[in-house]
Amino acid sequence: MKFSPYTDLALETAENICKTASAEGVEMNTESCDLENTFVTIVNITNDKGVETIGKPIGSYITLESSFIKENDIAAHEELISILSRHIKNLCPQNTKTILVIGLGNYQVTPDSLGPKVVDKILVTRHIKDTVPEDINNSVASVAALAPGVMGMTGIETVEVVKGVTDHVKPDLVIAIDALAARKVSRVNSTIQLSDTGVAPGAGVGNKRKTIDKESLGVPVIAIGVPTVVDAATMANDTIERVIDALLKESEKGSQFYNMLMDTAEEEKYTLIKEVLDPYAENMFVTPKEVDAVIDNLVNIIANSINIALHPGINLEDINRYKF
Numbered sequence: 001m002k003f004s005p006y007t008d009l010a011l012e013t014a015e016n017i018c019k020t021a022s023a024e025g026v027e028m029n030t031e032s033c034d035l036e037n038t039f040v041t042i043v044n045i046t047n048d049k050g051v052e053t054i055g056k057p058i059g060s061y062i063t064l065e066s067s068f069i070k071e072n073d074i075a076a077h078e079e080l081i082s083i084l085s086r087h088i089k090n091l092c093p094q095n096t097k098t099i100l101v102i103g104l105g106n107y108q109v110t111p112d113s114l115g116p117k118v119v120d121k122i123l124v125t126r127h128i129k130d131t132v133p134e135d136i137n138n139s140v141a142s143v144a145a146l147a148p149g150v151m152g153m154t155g156i157e158t159v160e161v162v163k164g165v166t167d168h169v170k171p172d173l174v175i176a177i178d179a180l181a182a183r184k185v186s187r188v189n190s191t192i193q194l195s196d197t198g199v200a201p202g203a204g205v206g207n208k209r210k211t212i213d214k215e216s217l218g219v220p221v222i223a224i225g226v227p228t229v230v231d232a233a234t235m236a237n238d239t240i241e242r243v244i245d246a247l248l249k250e251s252e253k254g255s256q257f258y259n260m261l262m263d264t265a266e267e268e269k270y271t272l273i274k275e276v277l278d279p280y281a282e283n284m285f286v287t288p289k290e291v292d293a294v295i296d297n298l299v300n301i302i303a304n305s306i307n308i309a310l311h312p313g314i315n316l317e318d319i320n321r322y323k324f
Contacts, residue, residue: 007183007227008227009063009182009187009191009193009227010063010195011043011061012182012183013056014026017053017054023053023054024047025045025046025049025053026043026045026046026053027042027043027046028041028042028044030042035076035083037066037067037068038065038068038079038080039066040063040064040065041063041065042061042062042063043060043061043062044059045059045061056197058197059197061197062193062194063191063192064084064087064193064194065187065191069189069298070190070290070297071297072293081304081305084194084301085305085306086309088222088305088306089309091196091222092173092222092309093220096172096173097142097172098143098171098172099141099142099143099171099172099175100143100145100165100166100169100174101119101122101174101175101176102119102174102175102176102212103115103117103118103147104148104158104179104201105150105179106149106150106152107149110287110292111229111287111291113179114226114295114299115176115179117296117299118303119147120299121307122145123143123314124145125143126142126143127144139311139312139314140312140313141310141312143311144169146161148165149161150201157210159211162176162212163217166218166219172219172220173220173222174217174220174221175221175306176198176199176224177224178201178224178225179226179229180227180228181227181229181231181285182227183230184230184238185238188227188228188229188287189226189295191227192225193223193225193226194222194224195222195225196221196223197223198215198216199213199223224302226298226302228287228291228295230286230287231284232284233284236273244261
C-alpha cells in the first residue's frame with residue numbers, strides 16, 4: 001500500500017505534481033508580498049484533467065502563507081488582513097447583497113474552534129439593515145452568521161442545517177470557515193486557504209461529511225480554511241525521510257548501506273509507520289502547544305478580513321477603533 005499523506009491544501013498537492021512536470025488543467029502561480037516571509041499562491045484547476053490530477057473540484061484556490069500569523073505583531077497582522085480581504089472581495093460574485101457566514105467546527109475543541117470563534121467577531125447586520133440611515137446604507141452589507149455545531153453534538157448533518165438556513169435567508173453568497181489538515185508541519189497554523197469550490201466539514205481529521213458547495217446549497221460558496229492539525233502518520237513519514245536523507249549524506253556512495261537506504265520503498269516506510277503507531281495511526285492528529293494563542297490571531301485576521309471585504313464602509317481604521 002503506497003503511503004499517501006492527506007492534505008486539504010490544493011497548494012501542497014499541486015507542488016508535488018508540478019515540481020517534476022507541468023500538469024494539464026492545473027495552473028499555479030506564486031507571488032511575494034511587501035511583507036517579508038509572506039507569499040500568496042494561486043492554484044487554478046481549469047478542467048476535468050486537472051480535477052483528476054489534483055483530486056479537487058474545478059475552481060480557484062488561493063493560499064496565503066506567512067510566518068507572522070503565529071507572531072503577536074499588530075502591524076504585520078494589519079497587512080495580512082489587507083491582503084486577505086482583497087482576495088475575499090475578488091472571489092465574491094458581483095451584486096452580492098446578502099451574505100451568510102458559517103463557522104464550522106467544535107467550539108469546545110481548540111484546533112477545531114476556528115469557525116465558531118470567527119463567527120463571534122463577524123459584524124452581523126441583516127437584522128438592522130432596514131433601519132440603517134439612508135446616507136450610510138450603501139456602506140453596510142446585509143450579513144448573517146451562524147455556527148451550526150458538529151454532527152456529534154447535534155445529530156444533524158451540518159449541510160442540512162446550513163441548507164435549511166440558506167433556504168430561509170436566501171443569501172447571494174455563503175462564506176464557510178473551517179479547520180483543515182496540512183501535509184507539512186511548517187504550514188500548520190501559518191497558512192490560510194481561500195477557494196470558491198466549497199468545503200467538506202471534518203475532512204481534515206478524516207470525518208468527511210457532505211460537501212457544502214453551490215450544488216448542495218444553490219448559491220456560491222467561498223471556503224476559508226486553516227490547517228490546524230497534521231496527522232501522526234505524516235509526521236512519522238517526514239521524520240523517517242529526514243533520517244534517511246541524513247544517513248545518505250554520511251554514507252559512502254555505492255556502499256551496501258547506501259544502496260539499502262536508496263532502495264527503501266514507500267511501502268516499507270508506510271508499513272513501519274503502521275507498526276509503530278498501531279492502533280492509533282489513523283486516528284491521531286497533532287497540533288502545536290501554542291495553538292490557543294495562534295487560533296486567537298487567526299480569528300482576528302480572518303474575521304476582520306471578512307468584515308472589510310463585505311462592508312464597503314469598513315476599513316482598517318474602523319477595525320482598530322472598534323475591535324470587531
